[in-house]
Amino acid sequence: MNTPFRPGLTGSRLDRADQIRVKDELLDEVRGNLRARLLKLNDLDPEINPDGTLVWGSMADRPDDAELLFLGLDDGIPCFAPLIENQPPAGQRAYAVWRHLDIMPPEEASTYAAARSLIEWHRGHLFCSRCGTRSALSKGGWGRKCPECNAEHFPRVDPVVIMLATFEDKALIGRQPLFPPDRYSALAGFVEPGESLEGAVTRELFEEAGVRATSVRYLTSQPWPFPNTMMMACIAPVEDDALTLDTEELEAAKWVTRAEVQGAYDGAVDAAFIAPPHFAIAHTLLRAWVDGK
């Protein structure tokens, strides 16, 4: 596919083969396939080969207490992830896995993202939110069903906007209190019920930094499995550069030039900030702005 952007965590080779999920006999068939592969995980973190590719075992490696999530077909070979349900969800903070993402090819990280988000969703949704009964995995792992009220539940994906406010020849970056030292990124926030993507960008920029967007341009997107968001990157010119920070969300924010962003990407000793890692869409977004895309 032609695309002007190549965000990290996209381009999985797996065919999700959704027609298999909904038919018990097809699910039995892929589970029984002797070539079927099981993703090797240390709890939620991936095992990876020296070249950054994911390590897969055989179905014989399945832990006794693990359910199976059908991830899809890789060139016809069924691929699964193991779900050990009774572990607490890890949630948003997962910097340890970033070391792995740093060396994983985007298409491998993309497969991993789907597995991790699915596992996290099951762990946080073992009970029916309508009636409180313990629910059961369904659709090969792409749903849960309540045996009491029959409600079906599907894995949530939280849409998140991540945006670069721009004014004249500068762009706005900020840092959250929990970021590593000197790391800055684009501002971001969850889309709320009743909002459009453009509405969420406008609201978040005003809430967090006190700047008013005059337009919103969508660039590209990526999944982010911490725990289950889809990040949508936008550029938004704003009315002026006066900032009013929400200090609970942002520890600091500042306007940077294209040369300063390039300096951060080059790892210059006097860089204005430390850039987001290459696999985060904030990296793609800042790069697109520097390149004038």
Place this chain on the structure above:
Amino acid sequence: MNTPFRPGLTGSRLDRADQIRVKDELLDEVRGNLRARLLKLNDLDPEINPDGTLVWGSMADRPDDAELLFLGLDDGIPCFAPLIENQPPAGQRAYAVWRHLDIMPPEEASTYAAARSLIEWHRGHLFCSRCGTRSALSKGGWGRKCPECNAEHFPRVDPVVIMLATFEDKALIGRQPLFPPDRYSALAGFVEPGESLEGAVTRELFEEAGVRATSVRYLTSQPWPFPNTMMMACIAPVEDDALTLDTEELEAAKWVTRAEVQGAYDGAVDAAFIAPPHFAIAHTLLRAWVDGK
């Protein structure tokens, strides 16, 4: 804000005032404000004035068994929606309310969309999905908290892609079995865990119609409160026009020309199909394609 598109259900006048949600004393203040307004609803459907604007009552109209959802401030006036919890969620099908949406200004429908989605979310999420305990409304209605395991839950927004596959001078429209007679629309589907927006468009077009996207261009978005999606409209040129339909998702699909879409919008007696209503983003999307945007 400058925007080339004006989808329905966008542009609410309300300031969501998120700083109020998180402070009990501020919530008490807006609840006690004598000018505060309560949205008038018939169960989930809006009461509307002859000009299509929403009807608001005073806080004295609050039903005894209703909790309050703080929608935001309208020119400083606190606005609420009533939540009667013990009603089943209505879910996806809600054609009755379309009569109202037909005459509501987009910014009024936008306010209504937020209220409806929030109410629906609470009704479907009364119990903690982590431990099964009955949870309690929090953050003025923008969350629920479990008294047992302390898990916090936030209203879900399901990202949905809606896309026009194009080939040469034609665009692909389809109809679901439950559509009114002769109604066609753009193809659509939920974004799944581990997917980008572009990945979801590509997968859905192939799953539903057997066509392969060569690129994906995002146009615009809207909230859709049946029950809680954000619709993101895209145009995707495809490799060829041979169709392989998933007949469980689509009853029929066909390629139409710009003149045929224009005929549908004009309500021509020999129109090729009945167009989506003006407040649905499929309408905006087809319009944009006809206009060459």
